[in-house]
Amino acid sequence: MAKAARAAQVWRTYREVSRPGSPKLGARLRALPRMVGSALRGEYPGIGRGRLALMGLGVLYMISPIDVVPDFLALVGVADDFGVFLWLTGSLLGESGRYVEWERARPAVRGVPS
Template identity: 75%
Template sequence: MAKAARAAQAWRAYREVARPGSPGIGARLRAIPRLLSGVMNGTYPGMGKGRLAMMGLGVLYMLSPVDVIPEFLLLAGVVDDFGVFLWLMTSLLGESGRYVDWERRRIPATLS
C-alpha cells in the first residue's frame, strides 16, 4: 500500500471517529468484543463471518514470522505489516462504530 493511500485511510478513520454524534474511540473499542460475539452468533446482521475471517487473517499475518516482505529487509519488511495493521484498525473502528449505532437504534425498540 502506498504511503499516500495509508495516510488517506488513517485520515478517513480519524474523520469518522471525530464526526459529531459518532461513537467515540472508547465506545468503539469497548464494543469490539460485543461486535465479535454478535457476528459469531448471528445476532448482528451488519457484518458477515467472511469479513471477520479476513480480519482474523490480518491478525495472523501480523503475528506470523512468515511475511510477504521479510523483516530483515528493514523498512520494507515493517511497512507491509504496518499496512495490514492500519487496514485492520480502520476496519475494526469503522465496523465497531456501525455496531454501536446499530445497538443504539435497537435498544429503544426493545424497551417499548
C-alpha cells in the first residue's frame, strides 16, 4: 500500500469516527465482540463469514512471528505489517460503526421499545 493510500485510509477512518451523530470510538470498540458473535450466528447481515475470516487472518498475521516480508528488511518488512494494521483498523472501526447503527435501528424494526 502506497504512503498516500495509507494516509487516505487513516483520514477516512478518522472522518467516519468523528462524523456528527456517528458512534464514537468507545462504542465501536465495545461493539466488536457483539458484532463478531452476531455475524457468526448469522443475525447481522452487514458482514459475511468470509470477510470475518479475512479479518481474523489479519489479526493472526499481526500477532504471528512469521511475515510475508521479513521485518529485518528495514522499512519494507514493517510496511506490510503496518498496511495490514491500517486495513484491519479501518475495516473493524467502519464495520463496528455500521453494526452499532444497525443495533440502534433493530429494536424499532421489531417494534420493541428501546
